[in-house]
Amino acid sequence: CVTDQATCGCCLMQQQIHRMKEFFNMSLGELEKELMKTKTVLNNVRSRSAFSVALTNDDSLKCFGPFRDDRLIVYKHVFINLGGGYSVDTGIFTAPRSGVYSLALTVYSDAGSPGNTLAACAGLMVNSKLVAGPSERNMQDQEDSATIVVALHLKAGDKVAVNLPIGCFLCDDKSHYNTFTGFLLYATD
Numbered sequence: 001c002v003t004d005q006a007t008c009g010c011c012l013m014q015q016q017i018h019r020m021k022e023f024f025n026m027s028l029g030e031l032e033k034e035l036m037k038t039k040t041v042l043n044n045v046r047s048r049s050a051f052s053v054a055l056t057n058d059d060s061l062k063c064f065g066p067f068r069d070d071r072l073i074v075y076k077h078v079f080i081n082l083g084g085g086y087s088v089d090t091g092i093f094t095a096p097r098s099g100v101y102s103l104a105l106t107v108y109s110d111a112g113s114p115g116n117t118l119a120a121c122a123g124l125m126v127n128s129k130l131v132a133g134p135s136e137r138n139m140q141d142q143e144d145s146a147t148i149v150v151a152l153h154l155k156a157g158d159k160v161a162v163n164l165p166i167g168c169f170l171c172d173d174k175s176h177y178n179t180f181t182g183f184l185l186y187a188t189d
Contacts, residue, residue, distance in 0.1 A: 108177030
């Protein structure tokens, strides 16, 4: 602004344009950060995983077992299978992503009449290893149930299933006494 009035106006205009560019670039940077945060949250929402299944949906009470060897239980009635992690063909839930999952298992059996042996039992398995197992074995009552709920850190690809041990049997109908449920609490990947 030392030479003449026209140069001074041009100089001031260039300074103003420079300040506006800096403000625009800073604002754009903040918007990009917020966009990335939003995309991450949206990705977590899209990749939610939940399943809840029951042994059967039959009108009459049917029992599964007892068998001479351990068997995986294939739950055929699906309440929800969000994310498609549970297979109705194999009875196995495959964790789609690493995270903390809540898993619940309820078993029910009916001995048929008082004095018969009741054996409502099963094992919650992760990668073929027993994690927990509700069990009710006795001769004091005709029917009984047991429930377990656990929170576990699973890795993507881990296989979760329910095993019916030797001598145990479960009975179910459309009341859905035997259920297997799991859902992702939060992802860790």
